[in-house]
Amino acid sequence: MNIDRIRAAAARLQGHVRTTPLLHSDALDLIAGRRVWVKAECLQHTGSFKFRGGWSAISALPDEVRKRGIIAFSSGNHAQGVALAARAHGAPCVIIMPADAPAVKIANTRAFGAEVVLYDRATEDRDAIGAALSAERGLTLVKPFDHPEVIAGQGTCGLEIAAQAAAQGITKADVLICCGGGGLTSGIALALEADAPGLTPRPVEPEGFDDVTRSLISGKRERNAATTGSICDAIITPTPGELTFPIMQRLCGSGLVVTESEVLNAMRAAFEHLRIIVEPGGAVALAAALYHPDEIAGEDVIAVTTGGNVDADFYAMMLNETA
Amino acid sequence: MNIDRIRAAAARLQGHVRTTPLLHSDALDLIAGRRVWVKAECLQHTGSFKFRGGWSAISALPDEVRKRGIIAFSSGNHAQGVALAARAHGAPCVIIMPADAPAVKIANTRAFGAEVVLYDRATEDRDAIGAALSAERGLTLVKPFDHPEVIAGQGTCGLEIAAQAAAQGITKADVLICCGGGGLTSGIALALEADAPGLTPRPVEPEGFDDVTRSLISGKRERNAATTGSICDAIITPTPGELTFPIMQRLCGSGLVVTESEVLNAMRAAFEHLRIIVEPGGAVALAAALYHPDEIAGEDVIAVTTGGNVDADFYAMMLNETA
Numbered sequence: 001m002n003i004d005r006i007r008a009a010a011a012r013l014q015g016h017v018r019t020t021p022l023l024h025s026d027a028l029d030l031i032a033g034r035r036v037w038v039k040a041e042c043l044q045h046t047g048s049f050k051f052r053g054g055w056s057a058i059s060a061l062p063d064e065v066r067k068r069g070i071i072a073f074s075s076g077n078h079a080q081g082v083a084l085a086a087r088a089h090g091a092p093c094v095i096i097m098p099a100d101a102p103a104v105k106i107a108n109t110r111a112f113g114a115e116v117v118l119y120d121r122a123t124e125d126r127d128a129i130g131a132a133l134s135a136e137r138g139l140t141l142v143k144p145f146d147h148p149e150v151i152a153g154q155g156t157c158g159l160e161i162a163a164q165a166a167a168q169g170i171t172k173a174d175v176l177i178c179c180g181g182g183g184l185t186s187g188i189a190l191a192l193e194a195d196a197p198g199l200t201p202r203p204v205e206p207e208g209f210d211d212v213t214r215s216l217i218s219g220k221r222e223r224n225a226a227t228t229g230s231i232c233d234a235i236i237t238p239t240p241g242e243l244t245f246p247i248m249q250r251l252c253g254s255g256l257v258v259t260e261s262e263v264l265n266a267m268r269a270a271f272e273h274l275r276i277i278v279e280p281g282g283a284v285a286l287a288a289a290l291y292h293p294d295e296i297a298g299e300d301v302i303a304v305t306t307g308g309n310v311d312a313d314f315y316a317m318m319l320n321e322t323a
Numbered sequence: 324m325n326i327d328r329i330r331a332a333a334a335r336l337q338g339h340v341r342t343t344p345l346l347h348s349d350a351l352d353l354i355a356g357r358r359v360w361v362k363a364e365c366l367q368h369t370g371s372f373k374f375r376g377g378w379s380a381i382s383a384l385p386d387e388v389r390k391r392g393i394i395a396f397s398s399g400n401h402a403q404g405v406a407l408a409a410r411a412h413g414a415p416c417v418i419i420m421p422a423d424a425p426a427v428k429i430a431n432t433r434a435f436g437a438e439v440v441l442y443d444r445a446t447e448d449r450d451a452i453g454a455a456l457s458a459e460r461g462l463t464l465v466k467p468f469d470h471p472e473v474i475a476g477q478g479t480c481g482l483e484i485a486a487q488a489a490a491q492g493i494t495k496a497d498v499l500i501c502c503g504g505g506g507l508t509s510g511i512a513l514a515l516e517a518d519a520p521g522l523t524p525r526p527v528e529p530e531g532f533d534d535v536t537r538s539l540i541s542g543k544r545e546r547n548a549a550t551t552g553s554i555c556d557a558i559i560t561p562t563p564g565e566l567t568f569p570i571m572q573r574l575c576g577s578g579l580v581v582t583e584s585e586v587l588n589a590m591r592a593a594f595e596h597l598r599i600i601v602e603p604g605g606a607v608a609l610a611a612a613l614y615h616p617d618e619i620a621g622e623d624v625i626a627v628t629t630g631g632n633v634d635a636d637f638y639a640m641m642l643n644e645t646a
Contacts, residue, residue: 018344018346020344021341021343021344021366023341023366026407026434026435027434031432042598043344043346043597043598043599047598084349090456111349111353112349113348256492268635271600271635271638272635274366275366275370275599275600275601275631275632276598276599276600276616277363277594277598277599277600279596286496308598309598312591312594312595312642312643312645313642315594315642316638316639316642316643317641319635319636319639320635322635
């Protein structure tokens with residue numbers, strides 16, 4: 001992995017990806033005690049940064065491979081990003097989803113033109129189902145983070161951050177990134193290393209699911225005790241990626257860990273002061289920027305709000321329970 | 324009023340205003356039956372386009388006038404836009420607000436540094452209060468729409484629409500604009516006339532408060548029967564402006580009128596598919612784009628979502644009552 005691969009992905013994404021805005025609000029500065037900049041990736045196509053990696057991976061395939069089709073495993077944002085990117089390329093797309101995934105996510109993935117294959121988490125092996133379909137149809141697997149072209153695609157978000165920060169005169173700041181497997185974090189880290197070396201990427205995770213933070217401390221890939229039970233479903237992965245971890249280890253500052261209550265308050269702050277919808281997993285970085293000021297250095301902080309795919313019921317609950 | 328004044332306002336706003344994105348979603352296209360583009364002005368500073376007009380008017384004043392101070396009458400978005408623009412110019416700012424305005428709007432206006440003077444709608448005359456303060460302190464009044472520099476500032480939104488539409492290859496489309504007194508509508512109309520003559524500005528209003536639509540039909544300034552009683556508080560004005568109406572008459576297509584139920588569903592659609600917060604008065608144009616397809620011409624339609632300042636309780640109610 002290197003910056004050339006990210007620049008090549010950016011060239012393929014040109015005209016298809018949305019350059020998401022870097023938002024600012026005085027009210028958030030008052031809460032945080034420094035200037036807060038929000039990279040609103042929840043405004044990306046399909047509502048999350050995952051569209052970047054999906055497009056990058058699919059556009060990098062040879063024509064004859066791509067036209068046989070794409071397969072991905074996901075119950076959430078990766079599913080939608082890959083499905084829309086595949087449809088735009090005219091490639092057939094199969095998404096393997098658990099049968100108990102939220103109905104709205106299954107519906108959205110189908111709406112983007114994908115064939116959704118459901119499996120029973122308790123009795124069926126999703127990898128075996130995927131392998132059989134791939135062999136039969138010649139499908140190409142697009143992994144959610146441990147995939148060079150996916151990392152390169154997510155890295156294009158980092159190129160935008162570097163340019164937007166420079167335009168605001170920001171040369172030194174922590175860049176807080178909601179982190180699951182590390183595809184976005186490692187991609188942004190590589191982009192900043194090349195284009196904005198004064199910006200320091202730092203992963204942010206929810207309490208109890210801080211595998212990346214602990215791995216950066218211990219120097220080896222730690223695992224989470226649980227794989228479910230967080231409101232931040234979009235960024236819950238068991239352990240950092242094989243490809244992504246060495247990149248994060250080389251380039252990232254220390255991780256930050258936030259509580260669920262801080263996540264809900266950050267979602268509310270984004271509602272009040274930025275007028276953007278942020279999902280729980282997409283709000284952990286903003287939560288750290290607002291509520292962990294002592295763990296951050298400098299006059300400016302940049303937080304990436306990575307996704308906005310949240311159920312209306314949950315969002316209404318958040319509005320009712322925060323103030 | 325002419326395009327030069329809008330270009331001059333754009334030059335003064337450069338580096339201070341946010342170029343808001345022109346968003347798109349396949350899901351909205353399916354609802355509308357054509358391509359829908361959303362100019363997300365709810366992402367503007369202070370959460371509405373009003374910041375443009377406030378900045379334009381205040382930045383156009385001679386230094387010695389500006390430093391004596393600014394005054395405005397508003398219970399909502401104009402108050403916040405003027406207050407922030409005044410603070411950025413180091414100008415004292417008084418906002419006259421009704422004592423029964425939502426507490427959150429009073430608090431926000433104060434947070435932007437304005438001195439808020441409350442009056443009792445039933446027993447006090449706000450114009451007399453404003454006139455007395457203005458005379459005593461030498462304050463300059465910034466009207467919400469019937470003011471050339473305010474119209475010029477709102478027109479900068481139209482310059483952005485023209486450029487963004489051209490970048491998407493859109494040369495012919497209706498541009499639907501949430502319309503109160505007509506400051507934004509007339510400003511956009513002048514900008515489009517100059518930079519995108521194939522784009523047709525059209526005002527959109529809520530049922531029962533369709534003074535502009537009726538005025539465009541009759542050829543004279545009609546009045547609404549009521550001045551309260553709509554969820555679309557941000558765009559309820561008794562009659563079109565003296566300055567704005569002749570511009571709208573010369574340049575606008577016919578008006579569109581939407582129901583409150585359509586407004587709520589448009590707010591929900593923006594939540595689901597664009598991840599932006601839109602207030603009721605800021606959603607009427609999107610409602611027309613989505614639910615009045617037979618009244619619109621062409622393959623593309625552009626809807627301006629003009630504001631996002633909505634109370635959390637109302638927003639949660641909207642999410643609970645729509646699907």
